[in-house]
Amino acid sequence: MGLQNTKAPRAKRANIVMLGLDFAGKSTLLYQLRCKDVFLTVPTIGFNVDMIEMERDFTLTFWDVGGQEKMRQVWSNFLEDADGLLYVVDSSDKRRLEEARKEFELILKNESIKNVPVVVLANKQDLPGALNAEEITRRFKMKKYCSDRTWYVQPCCGITGEGLRVALERVATFARQYSRSKETFRNLKEMDTL
Template sequence: MGSIVTKLSTAFGSPERIMVLGLGGAGKTTVLYRLKFGTALPMVTPTVGFNIETLTPQDGAVFKVWDIGGGSQAKYMWKRCLQQSKGIIYVVDSSDRDRFDESQEELSFLLDSSNSENIPLVVLANKRDLPGSAASTEVAQALALQEYTGRRMWHVQTISATTGDGLEEAIDILCSFIKDSEQRTR
């Protein structure tokens, strides 16, 4: 996992911010600590407010990853916190299809903000290790991401935050999107 932090620092420079957002229980904090420590913590409690972790790879760059809770009051902070962000990681529990509609509504609320129009999005379809979890195409369809094609760079990656499977690939794609976005704005 150390290589993930190095990849992020190469894409972001120093100091920069990415947002980790999603509904409560989707796995945002587990993703954050997997990035920071390279392993999942044994017990994660629901985030009240937000967690901010500074990640410092070996090359000395510094950047912050913001994990904002998924509670109804915290969601109103999402748009405001997007200012000066380089990327959005939106975490979805891919095994909980009953909450796909709610997740789509919240993501649309976020993406339709003028503050986020040029910020790349990577959706982490988390909990792929659970039986019956949705494939990336099903998650993309449920979140209506096709509406953003041509208007925003986005990708859905199935992952397991507890094992780390798929997370490195997702970060590679986010880094690529960030580089492309920065080149377009120059």
């Protein structure tokens, strides 16, 4: 009779990287997800980290990275261990929409997040002229740039919290599936070396 493992199974965790241009509303969304309340936020210099327990055995760690031009140069440093990408777009700021799309496209070309699932949050739906999910999908060429991964576009509002529960559940589902597939791949690789 061998020794039995008396330790309880370790909780599963997934890293979600939250990116988007400055003033897209990333920090506001994160606080709304975490606390279900509106906080007065200022542009993030650096990054914020917060954890949200989805189920008793599954926790999402959100890395909310500043969107200023200088910070975008280091975005790739946060992508290495990502199990999901949450890209936030100010869907009412048509002036910067092309800039947001170009940055999104650059992120997706990063080898570190090949096949990583993506949820795009079309934020600020409460503002006049905000583009809906279909329009963001079309303008961001989601079908073209995300054909190799699971993706979803969710309209939302960081102030009211509208659409965030759906987005959080979608991110959690995608991240859990991706984590499982990574683990399966790792196990198969280990078996090949035996």
